[in-house]
Amino acid sequence: MRRILxxxxxxxxxxxxxxxxxxxxxxxxxxSGSLAAGWTAIPTQVKSQVAGTPFVAEPPSTSAAGRQYxxxxxxxxxxxxxATFAHLVIDNASSIDLxxxxxxxxxxxxxxxxxxxxxxxxxxLYRCDSGTFTDLTxxxxxxxxxxxxxxxxxxAGSFIVVYxxxxxxxxxxxxxxxxxxxxxxxxxxxxxxxxxxxSWRGYSAAxxxxxxxxxxxxxxxxxxxxxxxTGAGGLANATMLYEGNAQILSGTVYKMWxxxxxxxxxxxxxxxxxxxGFNWTRYGSxxxxxxxxxxxxxxxxxxxxxVQPSTSTGAGNFSVYTSTTGLTWTLQASNILGSLGGxxxxxxxxxxYFQPVAIxxxxxxxxxxxxxxxxxxxxxLGLATSTDGITWTKYSGNPVLTAPLGGSVVNSGxxxxxxxxxxxxxxxxxxxxxxxxxxxxxxxxxxYQTTDFIHWTGLAHSLHRSQIYEGxxxxxxxxxxxxxxxxxxxxxxFIQSATSxxxxxxxxxxxxxxxxxPIASVVLHNEDAxxxxxxxxxxxxxxPLSANWTTPAGENALQIVSGNNVEGTSTSADSVQYYSGxxxxxxxxxxxxxxTLSVNNLHSISPLxxxxxxxQSYYQVYxxxxxGTSESDVVFYKDVAGxxxxxxxxxxxxxxxxxxxxxxxxxxxxxxxxxxxxxNGFLMLQSEDYGNSLxxxxxxIKINTSVLANAQITxxxxxxxxxxxxxxxxxRR
Numbered sequence: 001m002r003r004i005l006x007x008x009x010x011x012x013x014x015x016x017x018x019x020x021x022x023x024x025x026x027x028x029x030x031x032s033g034s035l036a037a038g039w040t041a042i043p044t045q046v047k048s049q050v051a052g053t054p055f056v057a058e059p060p061s062t063s064a065a066g067r068q069y070x071x072x073x074x075x076x077x078x079x080x081x082x083a084t085f086a087h088l089v090i091d092n093a094s095s096i097d098l099x100x101x102x103x104x105x106x107x108x109x110x111x112x113x114x115x116x117x118x119x120x121x122x123x124x125l126y127r128c129d130s131g132t133f134t135d136l137t138x139x140x141x142x143x144x145x146x147x148x149x150x151x152x153x154x155x156a157g158s159f160i161v162v163y164x165x166x167x168x169x170x171x172x173x174x175x176x177x178x179x180x181x182x183x184x185x186x187x188x189x190x191x192x193x194x195x196x197x198x199s200w201r202g203y204s205a206a207x208x209x210x211x212x213x214x215x216x217x218x219x220x221x222x223x224x225x226x227x228x229x230t231g232a233g234g235l236a237n238a239t240m241l242y243e244g245n246a247q248i249l250s251g252t253v254y255k256m257w258x259x260x261x262x263x264x265x266x267x268x269x270x271x272x273x274x275x276x277g278f279n280w281t282r283y284g285s286x287x288x289x290x291x292x293x294x295x296x297x298x299x300x301x302x303x304x305x306x307v308q309p310s311t312s313t314g315a316g317n318f319s320v321y322t323s324t325t326g327l328t329w330t331l332q333a334s335n336i337l338g339s340l341g342g343x344x345x346x347x348x349x350x351x352x353y354f355q356p357v358a359i360x361x362x363x364x365x366x367x368x369x370x371x372x373x374x375x376x377x378x379x380x381l382g383l384a385t386s387t388d389g390i391t392w393t394k395y396s397g398n399p400v401l402t403a404p405l406g407g408s409v410v411n412s413g414x415x416x417x418x419x420x421x422x423x424x425x426x427x428x429x430x431x432x433x434x435x436x437x438x439x440x441x442x443x444x445x446x447x448y449q450t451t452d453f454i455h456w457t458g459l460a461h462s463l464h465r466s467q468i469y470e471g472x473x474x475x476x477x478x479x480x481x482x483x484x485x486x487x488x489x490x491x492x493x494f495i496q497s498a499t500s501x502x503x504x505x506x507x508x509x510x511x512x513x514x515x516x517x518p519i520a521s522v523v524l525h526n527e528d529a530x531x532x533x534x535x536x537x538x539x540x541x542x543x544p545l546s547a548n549w550t551t552p553a554g555e556n557a558l559q560i561v562s563g564n565n566v567e568g569t570s571t572s573a574d575s576v577q578y579y580s581g582x583x584x585x586x587x588x589x590x591x592x593x594x595x596t597l598s599v600n601n602l603h604s605i606s607p608l609x610x611x612x613x614x615x616q617s618y619y620q621v622y623x624x625x626x627x628g629t630s631e632s633d634v635v636f637y638k639d640v641a642g643x644x645x646x647x648x649x650x651x652x653x654x655x656x657x658x659x660x661x662x663x664x665x666x667x668x669x670x671x672x673x674x675x676x677x678x679x680n681g682f683l684m685l686q687s688e689d690y691g692n693s694l695x696x697x698x699x700x701i702k703i704n705t706s707v708l709a710n711a712q713i714t715x716x717x718x719x720x721x722x723x724x725x726x727x728x729x730x731x732r733r
Contacts, residue, residue, distance in 0.1 A: 038072025069183030078205035081182035089194035101180030157217035232505030432654025548581025578700030590699030591662035597625035610697030648687025
């Protein structure tokens with residue numbers, strides 16, 4: 001899932017890591033016996049020294065800390081600093097710190113300090129202002145220190161986020177420093193060898209996600225200090241147009257209306273313009289106060305904006321305002337749709353995001369979403385019509401779209417009409433993540449299509465939560481499409497990105513992603529950049545799998561039983577087979593559908609990638625049961641010649657019979673594999689094999705169980721990953 005466009009300043013050794021998916025710009029593993037030439041001491045400070053075999057960075061003395069930033073290039077504003085720890089003594093006197101946005105002219109920037117009390121490792125996030133440190137978060141205690149731990153801090157827009165070994169541990173919003181350079185520092189008053197860094201890496205926020213390359217946050221639209229309170233808040237829920245009638249700039253411009261405010265309410269609606277779609281100028285004040293979640297349609301020379309009171313988001317009446325400029329608005333009606341649907345009705349508890357989508361033959365069409373159960377929180381899509389844009393009638397057949405497997409759909413401004421077919425990139429989710437009760441979070445982009453706004457088809461997965469600032473591997477983040485345009489001949493998506501939505505502190509801001517083709521071509525294909533090569537429905541009758549399958553040496557075979565199900569043949573050892581009937585790229589995926597999975601930790605099923613033909617070696621995602629509960633722990637393992645090693649964090653999901661489970665492996669330009677786990681198309685876990693253990697092989701299946709019938713799969717498929725479609729044929733508008 002990643003394309004590295006990296007400037008490798010130093011060659012990484014195989015045991016080092018990098019932030020999953022982001023573009024590596026500089027690194028140092030200290031192999032020359034000193035700090036690389038790109039390092040400069042933070043103003044008023046001195047640099048670390050390099051010692052030992054293998055080489056590590058450590059403080060210059062017990063009376064002076066080593067503090068440096070990478071000055072060897074001009075860094076993008078969205079950046080990450082990451083280090084692999086070699087040694088940190090728990091002695092209340094030693095620390096290793098990671099910096100982002102270090103200012104070249106002063107001792108200033110953002111820093112996470114990983115230190116220790118007398119008995120445990122602690123971490124704390126600070127803003128440093130000319131040598132004065134301000135706490136941004138409470139101290140995080142009870143951490144463990146392991147040789148090889150990887151710590152990452154990222155500044156993206158106004159978000160500062162910290163990860164330890166792929167787990168988010170800290171986050172905050174602050175608008176003080178918008179640019180600078182990444183770096184690290186280390187300190188010990190007991191012994192210089194008590195604080196040692198094995199390697200360091202610096203990244204931008206650019207990364208590949210299916211057909212999309214994410215660009216990071218939008219210039220000129222990072223949350224301002226007034227949009228943030230106690231590390232939370234930001235910008236959300238944009239609606240966009242591309243037209244003339246510019247109010248800030250001149251000519252034909254991109255226009256955006258959006259909510260801004262603190263996490264408990266989308267306080268006000270604001271406005272911004274851009275001539276290129278990437279660099280934005282924000283209007284100096286709110287264009288509408290006390291209303292948020294704006295959606296805009298233009299009829300003739302009049303703009304219609306539909307909003308909801310900020311004090312009753314999700315439950316209040318929808319209002320409509322009109323304007324000829326987009327800046328000054330006049331109220332036309334304060335209750336255009338009527339009240340909530342009532343007890344038992346699909347939208348009886350919540351109504352959100354009233355969005356006009358078309359005016360055809362004198363009829364106005366609008367979408368909105370709702371639910372009748374805020375505990376389950378399955379949002380569905382409804383339709384309303386009008387003759388004047390003021391008074392609306394709910395469609396009698398609502399809801400018009402319900403997501404599969406208990407998930408949610410939320411409409412968005414990312415809507416296009418291609419040849420009479422409307423395509424909308426919506427917010428979708430995999431319910432039950434980290435909880436026995438389905439929840440709206442985490443969420444990411446899904447695409448549906450319609451010709452009449454009543455019948456919706458063509459579910460395709462789009463943007464995933466793959467960024468640190470979107471809460472990758474965290475259960476509350478989001479990557480929510482808000483708008484889509486062709487810019488410079490390529491589909492460009494505007495995204496509402498959040499490290500967390502429903503868990504405080506809630507944080508929102510805007511980012512972009514660019515495809516390799518125009519919208520008319522994008523909608524002809526799936527967006528996950530994966531191409532199926534082989535499949536097996538196991539319809540050949542009970543008994544062994546077909547001749548296309550091979551059992552690795554030292555493993556047991558699988559077998560087909562009634563109902564086209566596949567289970568193991570051993571209750572005391574693994575049953576493993578790989579598909580040898582086709583050739584696969586090194587970047588590949590394997591997926592199957594869960595048929596039966598019972599009893600936690602006693603039964604597991606695993607799609608495999610890069611299975612080796614001559615040894616017991618492969619990558620796997622380990623899925624346990626039972627289905628219908630939140631007890632399924634998910635973790636990546638590599639088996640190298642019979643030795644299992646866990647890597648990356650562990651997450652908890654709720655599995656169901658019928659779930660499609662996929663693992664994909666892709667290769668960065670430095671050779672390290674990235675493993676991605678998908679449940680029903682949603683990215684749930686992503687991590688990296690820092691040791692680059694397996695570089696090729698075949699996809700396969702593994703089942704481990706003490707009762708054969710308690711762990712079964714069906715409908716297997718596999719193919720090549722990170723394959724951008726050819727986009728040879730496209731409809732024209």
